[in-house]
Amino acid sequence: PGVTDLGATPSSKQACFCYVMLAGISEVLSSVVEDVSEAVNRNISGSQLLHELLSAPWLRALLKIYECLMRFQRLSPSPLLPCASGLLFEVRKAHRPSAEARELYNLLSSPHVQALLSSHDSVAQSDYLPVLSPLPDELPEDEEAMRIVCLVKNNQPLGATIRREEVTGDIYIARVIHGGLADRSGLLHPGDLIVEVNGNSVVGLEPEKVIQKLNSSIGTILFKVIPRSTQVTSSQKPVYMRAMVDYCPLQDSSIPCPDAGMAFSRGDLLEVVDQSDALWWQARKLPCGASFAGLIPSASMLRSKHKEQWWCHPSQVHTCIRPCENISGFRRSFRLWRRTSYKRRRQSCTSCSPSSSALSSPYEEVALYQRLPQENHRLIILIGASGVGVNELRKRLIKLNPSTFQGPVPHTTRPIREGEQAGREYHFVTKELFEYMVCNHRFVEYGESKSHLYGTSIDAIDEVIKRGRMCIIDVEPPGIHLLRLRNLKPYVIFIRAPSPDTLRQTRRNARLITSYAVNRAFTEEDFLELEDTSQLIDAKYKQYFDSVVVNDDLQDACMQLCSIIQQAQNEPQWIPVSWLHGEE
Numbered sequence: 001p002g003v004t005d006l007g008a009t010p011s012s013k014q015a016c017f018c019y020v021m022l023a024g025i026s027e028v029l030s031s032v033v034e035d036v037s038e039a040v041n042r043n044i045s046g047s048q049l050l051h052e053l054l055s056a057p058w059l060r061a062l063l064k065i066y067e068c069l070m071r072f073q074r075l076s077p078s079p080l081l082p083c084a085s086g087l088l089f090e091v092r093k094a095h096r097p098s099a100e101a102r103e104l105y106n107l108l109s110s111p112h113v114q115a116l117l118s119s120h121d122s123v124a125q126s127d128y129l130p131v132l133s134p135l136p137d138e139l140p141e142d143e144e145a146m147r148i149v150c151l152v153k154n155n156q157p158l159g160a161t162i163r164r165e166e167v168t169g170d171i172y173i174a175r176v177i178h179g180g181l182a183d184r185s186g187l188l189h190p191g192d193l194i195v196e197v198n199g200n201s202v203v204g205l206e207p208e209k210v211i212q213k214l215n216s217s218i219g220t221i222l223f224k225v226i227p228r229s230t231q232v233t234s235s236q237k238p239v240y241m242r243a244m245v246d247y248c249p250l251q252d253s254s255i256p257c258p259d260a261g262m263a264f265s266r267g268d269l270l271e272v273v274d275q276s277d278a279l280w281w282q283a284r285k286l287p288c289g290a291s292f293a294g295l296i297p298s299a300s301m302l303r304s305k306h307k308e309q310w311w312c313h314p315s316q317v318h319t320c321i322r323p324c325e326n327i328s329g330f331r332r333s334f335r336l337w338r339r340t341s342y343k344r345r346r347q348s349c350t351s352c353s354p355s356s357s358a359l360s361s362p363y364e365e366v367a368l369y370q371r372l373p374q375e376n377h378r379l380i381i382l383i384g385a386s387g388v389g390v391n392e393l394r395k396r397l398i399k400l401n402p403s404t405f406q407g408p409v410p411h412t413t414r415p416i417r418e419g420e421q422a423g424r425e426y427h428f429v430t431k432e433l434f435e436y437m438v439c440n441h442r443f444v445e446y447g448e449s450k451s452h453l454y455g456t457s458i459d460a461i462d463e464v465i466k467r468g469r470m471c472i473i474d475v476e477p478p479g480i481h482l483l484r485l486r487n488l489k490p491y492v493i494f495i496r497a498p499s500p501d502t503l504r505q506t507r508r509n510a511r512l513i514t515s516y517a518v519n520r521a522f523t524e525e526d527f528l529e530l531e532d533t534s535q536l537i538d539a540k541y542k543q544y545f546d547s548v549v550v551n552d553d554l555q556d557a558c559m560q561l562c563s564i565i566q567q568a569q570n571e572p573q574w575i576p577v578s579w580l581h582g583e584e
């Protein structure tokens with residue numbers, strides 16, 4: 001039985017057959033009885049009766065049936081092939097089909113499996129279209145090998161770009177997009193000369209016209225190409241890069257094919273699969289969603305684009321949060337200074353665009369890094385708008401686990417006070433030593449408050465890390481650049497302001513540090529400034545953020561921070577390759 005016969009049980013079929021047989025025999029017998037009774041009634045002689053009986057059609061029919069049954073008995077049916085006996089066994093079992101058999105039956109009879117089986121049969125019988133006309137018997141000696149490529153285009157783009165040779169007007173495949181339709185076919189390669197598309201010659205046509213032809217083709221596209229004489233097999237290993245700038249192909253007039261372009265934003269992780277072209281690379285965004293790559297400008301291309309943009313719109317490329325010359329750490333006096341300085345700087349800047357370092361390196365090569373247990377902990381940097389709660393979160397973390405988390409001890413030129421201990425609250429240093437450290441770039445941040453200098457030094461951070469602790473600092477965003485060092489391998493967490501409603505709701509009873517004596521409640525102006533600054537930092541520095549925590553509920557934010565820090569120290573993370581083995 002075929003798949004579709006699984007439902008009918010063999011016993012019911014046999015019963016049906018027997019019924020047909022019995023109906024025939026009873027007909028024959030009733031005709032025998034009829035003939036005999038007729039002969040008796042007619043009172044004919046015995047020999048005549050015998051002759052009539054023996055020549056009666058019913059007797060012949062009975063004898064035929066008898067012969068058939070005897071033959072059937074001699075040749076009792078047996079399976080022709082061993083697999084057929086297995087099949088028979090299965091069929092017998094199918095009298096009461098098991099749950100598996102029923103499931104198999106359902107699966108096999110589903111439309112897509114039926115379609116798959118039918119496709120398989122077509123392929124197995126080479127039953128596919130179009131049937132190409134046979135090659136002429138006699139080909140000229142100098143005839144170039146022509147390849148006829150048939151692609152079935154669905155909604156996806158073709159996945160190849162073309163270029164025109166200016167002198168000859170020939171149209172060539174310029175590049176094949178990784179994972180795209182053309183690439184998967186394995187039949188079109190960069191450098192192949194396109195002679196015809198769907199039977200129409202393309203030689204001498206403008207590339208736009210060819211693209212139009214291709215775009216308007218639905219279903220099958222038939223290419224006639226002369227393959228490039230030497231095929232270049234590209235076996236490039238993917239390179240992973242962090243985008244340090246934003247890019248939108250639809251706004252880029254220089255891209256060879258905007259449809260093949262891939263947009264990305266600062267901070268996106270890109271898997272660059274092809275760098276063979278000096279101007280246009282091919283990449284996928286990670287975590288990988290698309291099966292095919294997109295075109296992105298090469299690093300040199302992006303650099304020249306940004307230079308060009310700078311000359312056209314120089315006002316857009318200044319930084320809205322400039323590197324600070326005199327900003328301080330996290331003690332109360334530092335933070336007071338920070339608040340006032342922040343306001344001043346915010347007023348003078350209105351725009352937000354990539355910094356100069358992003359322009360010089362639009363992509364940063366990264367690799368996965370897993371910290372080994374014997375290695376130093378990574379530096380944890382918290383970044384956030386003033387008032388968002390960076391200091392509060394940091395204090396809570398340290399309080400929660402003082403043997404694990406620690407902040408660096410700041411330096412100051414102010415005299416030591418009663419109850420203070422050198423190296424505990426501050427490193428108390430002379431003004432000369434402080435200035436010497438400034439000249440030698442030893443401070444991540446420093447500033448002046450009430451004629452005294454305060455600063456957070458790289459050495460103080462190092463000290464904490466070397467003691468085996470996890471150093472947690474909060475710095476103003478420009479400080480990130482100074483801390484991106486191989487030995488510190490900083491992990492940056494952005495503390496983002498919650499939605500405007502949640503911000504106002506959660507900070508109803510919070511106090512803002514405004515002076516040594518007075519902590520006042522948040523005003524509407526504070527909220528607006530906080531939201532504004534939070535968005536600005538996010539937009540300008542997101543390429544450096546490894547994680548983001550929204551500080552809505554303090555307890556939740558603190559817990560989230562703990563688990564992110566744990567992951568940062570113990571799970572593989574993407575870091576710049578220069579932190580693994582390169583120069584700092």
Ligand SMILES: Nc1ncnc2c1ncn2[C@@H]1O[C@H](COP(=O)(O)OP(=O)(O)OP(=O)(O)O)[C@@H](O)[C@H]1O
Nearest residue numbers: 335386387388389390391392506510511552553554
């Ligand atoms: N999620 C929160 N819910 C309620 N209050 C909060 C929350 N986060 C912080 N606060 C409170 O907001 C105030 C400002 O926080 P904090 O001093 O940590 O700000 P900051 O980001 O360090 O800014 P600055 O550098 O200006 O001090 C503090 O009183 C703090 O307790």
